Amino acid sequence: MILAESIDGQVIVVILMVLFAGAKALIEKLQNKGAAPAELQEEDYEGYEVEEDYDEYARQLREQREEILRRQQEAAAPPPLPSSVPPPVAGQPEVYVPQKVRKANLSKAEQEALANFQRGTPRKTRSNEIITARTRARRVLASPYAARDAIVLSEILGPPKGLRDDA
Numbered sequence: 001m002i003l004a005e006s007i008d009g010q011v012i013v014v015i016l017m018v019l020f021a022g023a024k025a026l027i028e029k030l031q032n033k034g035a036a037p038a039e040l041q042e043e044d045y046e047g048y049e050v051e052e053d054y055d056e057y058a059r060q061l062r063e064q065r066e067e068i069l070r071r072q073q074e075a076a077a078p079p080p081l082p083s084s085v086p087p088p089v090a091g092q093p094e095v096y097v098p099q100k101v102r103k104a105n106l107s108k109a110e111q112e113a114l115a116n117f118q119r120g121t122p123r124k125t126r127s128n129e130i131i132t133a134r135t136r137a138r139r140v141l142a143s144p145y146a147a148r149d150a151i152v153l154s155e156i157l158g159p160p161k162g163l164r165d166d167a
Helices: 002-006 009-034 037-044 050-076 108-119 133-141 146-157
Strands: none
């Protein structure tokens, strides 16, 4: 009894409304159970051309895919090689004709260098020049790029900048 006296009349009305709404929704669901889902969708989207829009979108996607595929195939195919042999006539078998290879004409110095290379002998040095460390150093320092190479090598092989005394 204590519970019945403390409940307000408005709360009872709200509970009854919720119960009636639930019962009504259950009855409608049971009545529409036999209806096809497509019919429900047509009722919901009445006035919209859903199928036509989808077909148009699918057609556009198909065209874009075909265009991309065509571009990829064009890019992947190497250009045709020029041929000095005329194309075969229909009905005749294709015959391979090897190309003649021409040797390049070498100058006298080039022929001498080729002969030395094939023999495996080093190139001739001047007879009056004695190859020493000093002459090699002079040759290296005579190069205009020697200073740049020296700086690069000192940066690579030397101590890090943080450990240098001159910093």
